[in-house]
Amino acid sequence: MSRYGLKTIAFAAMQVVGALLATAAGAQDYPTKPVTLIVPWPAGGSTDISMRAIADSASKVLGQPIVIDNKAGGGGTVGPATMAAAAKPDGYTISQIPITVFRIPLMQEVSWDPAKDFTYIVHLTGYTFGVTTSAESQFKSWKDVVEFAKANPGKVTYATPGTGTSLHIGMEQIAAMSGIKLTQVPFKGGAETNAAVLGQHTMLQADSTGWRPLVDAGKLRLLMVWTGARSPNYPDVPTLKELGYPMVYDSPFGIAGPKGMDPKIVAKLHDAFKKAVEDPAVIATLAKYDMVPNYKNTEDYKKFVVEVTESERKVIDTLGLAKK
Amino acid sequence: MDTLANVAHGFGVALTGINLLYCFIGVFIGTLVGVLPGIGPISAMSLLLPVTLSGTPESGIIMMAGIYYGSMYGGSTTSILVNIPGEAASVVTCIDGHQMAKQGRAGPALGISAFGSFIAGTFALVALMLVAPKLASIAIAFGPAEYFSLMVLGLVVLTFLTQGSMPKALLMACIGVVLGLIGLDSITAQPRLTFGRMELIDGIGLVPVVMGLFGVAEVLLNTEQAIKRDIINAKITQLLPNKEDWQASAGPVTRGTLLGFLLGILPGGGAVVASFASYALEKRLSKTPERFGHGAIEGVAGPESANNAAAGGAFIPLMTLGIPPNVVMALLLGAFVIHGLQPGPLLITQNPGLFWGIVASMYIGNVMLLILNLPMIGMWVQLLKLPYNILFPLIILFTILGVYCSSNNVFDVYVMIAFGIIGYFMRKLGYEPAPLVLAFVLGPMLENNLRKSLILSQGDLWTFVQRPISAACLTLALLLLIAPLLPSLRKKRELVALDEGA
Amino acid sequence: MNNQTNVKLRLSNSELWGGLIGLALGGFVIWSGLKLKLGTINDPGSGYVLFYTGILMCVFAGSIIISAITEGGPTLASRWENVRWSKPLLVIACLAAFSLALEPLGFLLASIPLMLLLLRLIDPVRWTLAILIAVMVPLGMWWVLKRLLLIQLPSGLFGIG
Numbered sequence: 001m002s003r004y005g006l007k008t009i010a011f012a013a014m015q016v017v018g019a020l021l022a023t024a025a026g027a028q029d030y031p032t033k034p035v036t037l038i039v040p041w042p043a044g045g046s047t048d049i050s051m052r053a054i055a056d057s058a059s060k061v062l063g064q065p066i067v068i069d070n071k072a073g074g075g076g077t078v079g080p081a082t083m084a085a086a087a088k089p090d091g092y093t094i095s096q097i098p099i100t101v102f103r104i105p106l107m108q109e110v111s112w113d114p115a116k117d118f119t120y121i122v123h124l125t126g127y128t129f130g131v132t133t134s135a136e137s138q139f140k141s142w143k144d145v146v147e148f149a150k151a152n153p154g155k156v157t158y159a160t161p162g163t164g165t166s167l168h169i170g171m172e173q174i175a176a177m178s179g180i181k182l183t184q185v186p187f188k189g190g191a192e193t194n195a196a197v198l199g200q201h202t203m204l205q206a207d208s209t210g211w212r213p214l215v216d217a218g219k220l221r222l223l224m225v226w227t228g229a230r231s232p233n234y235p236d237v238p239t240l241k242e243l244g245y246p247m248v249y250d251s252p253f254g255i256a257g258p259k260g261m262d263p264k265i266v267a268k269l270h271d272a273f274k275k276a277v278e279d280p281a282v283i284a285t286l287a288k289y290d291m292v293p294n295y296k297n298t299e300d301y302k303k304f305v306v307e308v309t310e311s312e313r314k315v316i317d318t319l320g321l322a323k324k
Numbered sequence: 325m326d327t328l329a330n331v332a333h334g335f336g337v338a339l340t341g342i343n344l345l346y347c348f349i350g351v352f353i354g355t356l357v358g359v360l361p362g363i364g365p366i367s368a369m370s371l372l373l374p375v376t377l378s379g380t381p382e383s384g385i386i387m388m389a390g391i392y393y394g395s396m397y398g399g400s401t402t403s404i405l406v407n408i409p410g411e412a413a414s415v416v417t418c419i420d421g422h423q424m425a426k427q428g429r430a431g432p433a434l435g436i437s438a439f440g441s442f443i444a445g446t447f448a449l450v451a452l453m454l455v456a457p458k459l460a461s462i463a464i465a466f467g468p469a470e471y472f473s474l475m476v477l478g479l480v481v482l483t484f485l486t487q488g489s490m491p492k493a494l495l496m497a498c499i500g501v502v503l504g505l506i507g508l509d510s511i512t513a514q515p516r517l518t519f520g521r522m523e524l525i526d527g528i529g530l531v532p533v534v535m536g537l538f539g540v541a542e543v544l545l546n547t548e549q550a551i552k553r554d555i556i557n558a559k560i561t562q563l564l565p566n567k568e569d570w571q572a573s574a575g576p577v578t579r580g581t582l583l584g585f586l587l588g589i590l591p592g593g594g595a596v597v598a599s600f601a602s603y604a605l606e607k608r609l610s611k612t613p614e615r616f617g618h619g620a621i622e623g624v625a626g627p628e629s630a631n632n633a634a635a636g637g638a639f640i641p642l643m644t645l646g647i648p649p650n651v652v653m654a655l656l657l658g659a660f661v662i663h664g665l666q667p668g669p670l671l672i673t674q675n676p677g678l679f680w681g682i683v684a685s686m687y688i689g690n691v692m693l694l695i696l697n698l699p700m701i702g703m704w705v706q707l708l709k710l711p712y713n714i715l716f717p718l719i720i721l722f723t724i725l726g727v728y729c730s731s732n733n734v735f736d737v738y739v740m741i742a743f744g745i746i747g748y749f750m751r752k753l754g755y756e757p758a759p760l761v762l763a764f765v766l767g768p769m770l771e772n773n774l775r776k777s778l779i780l781s782q783g784d785l786w787t788f789v790q791r792p793i794s795a796a797c798l799t800l801a802l803l804l805l806i807a808p809l810l811p812s813l814r815k816k817r818e819l820v821a822l823d824e825g826a
Numbered sequence: 827m828n829n830q831t832n833v834k835l836r837l838s839n840s841e842l843w844g845g846l847i848g849l850a851l852g853g854f855v856i857w858s859g860l861k862l863k864l865g866t867i868n869d870p871g872s873g874y875v876l877f878y879t880g881i882l883m884c885v886f887a888g889s890i891i892i893s894a895i896t897e898g899g900p901t902l903a904s905r906w907e908n909v910r911w912s913k914p915l916l917v918i919a920c921l922a923a924f925s926l927a928l929e930p931l932g933f934l935l936a937s938i939p940l941m942l943l944l945l946r947l948i949d950p951v952r953w954t955l956a957i958l959i960a961v962m963v964p965l966g967m968w969w970v971l972k973r974l975l976l977i978q979l980p981s982g983l984f985g986i987g
Contacts, residue, residue: 043651044646044647049657053661084525102338109514185779188510195464213670217669
């Protein structure tokens with residue numbers, strides 16, 4: 001019996017030593033289990049699928065699977081906010097960070113502070129946005145929309161992936177410049193806005209390129225794109241600038257973890273995701289959604305966050321959407 | 325004729341050795357994760373997605389699809405055996421399925437759910453082949469107003485799930501809605517009812533609530549019975565459904581299949597609503613509604629067929645529009661895209677081999693599942709012969725593990741234990757958990773769609789009546805609500821109430 | 827039901843208590859809804875649905891209370907008549923202790939004693955069998971999850987598991 005007890009104690013002691021060593025070796029060994037990547041959009045939209053492709057490629061570098069967790073809502077802020085509030089900064093929970101994470105705090109009281117609550121890791125890519133309508137709709141071009149809206153203020157409804165998203169802000173800027181009033185209907189993301197505009201529940205859809213297969217199939221009509229130059233896939237569709245709105249919206253995004261992550265772990269994640277956006281297979285998947293890699297390293301990404309917050313502040317102020 | 329040629333082509337793809345193997349691996353993993361409560365198809369598919377990328381797109385997607393419908397087969401097992409629903413769609417199976425097990429009829433219950441699943445699954449596939457493109461319009465005919473009305477209908481259906489007092493059931497439903505709204509508001513990202521607790525920001529998980537209210541509460545209730553050695557009171561007489569069981573189940577299976585298939589097409593809680601609605605429908609149509617809740621086989625056959633048919637219907641919006649109706653379908657969509665394919669209106673014409681190959685593989689997978697599941701029934705029934713004083717600690721351990729694994733979060737284990745205790749007192753005071761769970765699932769969708777439709781209609785409540793689908797749902801809901809007040813129907817409810825009092 | 831177990835306006839009426847708890851919860855939900863802002867009907871706010879659900883809760887709870895008073899209901903004691911009420915309490919106590927122990931001790935150190943307690947306290951199982959099950963089953967599950975499914979269970983302060 002005593003021999004047995006001794007063995008148990010020795011075993012326990014070994015476990016304790018092992019555990020101590022494990023903590024010390026944490027950053028070197030990372031990752032030892034699957035990493036969860038929060039995608040704050042519903043599964044099946046352009047962000048979701050491009051992030052899945054990127055994560056798949058990055059997981060090969062990390063040597064551990066990356067599990068996508070779709071936490072949609074709040075214009076893509078519910079996911080990052082949940083992470084900031086509840087996740088440990090151990091590198092096993094990271095999140096896609098859409099631009100709304102910086103913008104919505106300027107518009108209302110929120111539970112997170114974009115300057116303090118995140119460890120920014122790497123900047124990845126940006127979206128191509130566009131405005132579509134059902135192929136059966138009366139609107140053949142953007143001009144038709146403006147004319148109809150002038151005659152019927154507030155009657156034109158548009159589906160967005162959430163209040164405060166670039167799509168919402170962009171549409172409000174467009175409306176302000178044309179002197180019309182449009183009504184925003186906030187959905188959770190691309191899969192939902194596609195269904196809404198296809199079923200003509202809303203007249204327009206403003207979203208990233210998740211609409212592409214439906215536009216290609218002739219079920220939706222693309223009225224404009226928000227890129228600087230025309231999309232090579234849709235050479236006939238005008239840009240914002242050509243329609244007389246001097247703006248370009250691309251809403252770049254990257255990934256971040258909760259505040260206080262070990263720089264060594266950040267470096268490992270950064271390297272893995274950098275390789276991923278250089279992977280030709282990933283570039284091909286991104287191209288399906290008219291997206292191109294827009295890599296920024298950890299330091300540049302941090303600077304970019306500060307810049308973007310400032311420029312957003314100006315836009316929000318001019319639109320009168322700033323929090324009181 | 326075209327279709328036949330396509331089907332033949334599809335079987336040509338599906339019957340190749342490698343695809344058969346992938347299909348088998350898929351349905352096998354699916355059966356496993358379906359049986360383990362808490363570990364659902366989503367986590368298994370996320371982990372296995374990278375594995376599928378090495379093979380051809382067909383093989384990968386055949387395997388992923390296999391996991392999905394395989395898990396639908398296994399989902400009812402723990403509901404019937406130990407009153408732990410593995411997922412929301414099998415909550416309703418607990419009501420009568422577990423009662424059947426207690427009466428020694430676990431075999432027929434498991435058998436009818438396997439056969440019902442098989443029939444429903446096969447029907448859904450035939451329908452998928454023949455009418456998929458035509459039905460795609462259903463998926464988009466539902467806008468916010470229609471969803472709101474459908475959710476209202478779903479909530480009214482729950483009044484048929486209850487055996488006792490109506491106000492109690494409705495109070496439970498309201499509590500379910502409120503619990504469902506805990507967390508960040510999906511429109512404004514404001515925290516609601518989180519009491520400053522970080523863990524609640526994300527809301528309460530369905531798995532811990534369901535496992536607590538059903539699994540743990542059931543254990544607590546059972547332990548207060550003096551020395552009851554096993555779950556089964558009666559002797560086990562048969563392992564498979566007999567002739568009478570089949571006669572009783574034929575109607576429920578048929579109706580459940582149709583209902584499930586149509587509701588499955590809708591993005592959102594199709595399968596859950598379908599299983600509850602099927603139960604309500606069977607109870608309503610039954611000549612002996614008082615048997616429901618006390619081991620009526622119709623109450624197992626209908627909902628189990630409905631949720632499997634819904635799993636088939638869910639492929640329609642994905643394959644024809646590229647709109648995934650649930651997270652599992654979205655994972656499949658991801659698999660398609662990473663393989664360089666784009667589901668959407670053009671998929672079937674551009675990649676006929678892929679589409680028909682997948683559909684054909686699902687036929688084969690369904691047969692495999694039936695062969696795989698039937699022999700296991702005997703094994704499951706043996707499990708019930710374990711003395712309860714050994715079985716119940718194991719049940720508690722498995723619920724704890726299931727809850728932890730579904731979210732990797734210790735907080736969820738606390739939530740489950742808390743709901744177990746609440747569930748015990750609820751049951752003691754005659755409050756039933758099923759309406760709460762249904763409302764918990766539907767509540768957030770109800771709220772979100774109500775708010776969106778009010779924004780769309782600019783505050784005009786008539787929108788719910790002016791839109792035909794919405795109006796139809798609301799009319800049906802109203803009819804169901806006032807039905808108990810009509811004299812001829814009242815008799816039935818009184819019978820049920822008497823039964824409860826006894 | 828006889829007269830002793832069916833009471834009307836008494837503190838021991840279990841139906842009355844159920845209704846009162848429902849009413850209190852309803853009141854709380856209404857208050858939370860108001861605090862979260864109702865918004866307008868054109869653009870309902872975060873508290874809109876909560877507020878109206880709270881009102882409904884109060885209505886249903888009210889009707890439960892009314893029928894409890896007019897028709898009466900079983901006493902609290904009668905709900906626990908002829909059953910071993912102490913057993914569920916013991917299980918609840920074990921579960922509460924388990925949830926306190928889970929994070930500091932880790933899964934294995936917390937669940938082995940839990941299993942042992944449950945196996946011995948309710949309808950005692952033979953010691954040898956109880957110890958065998960209590961040790962082998964958690965250990966087996968832990969191994970399957972960790973090695974086969976790559977799921978890390980809580981390991982606690984001592985890092986065991």
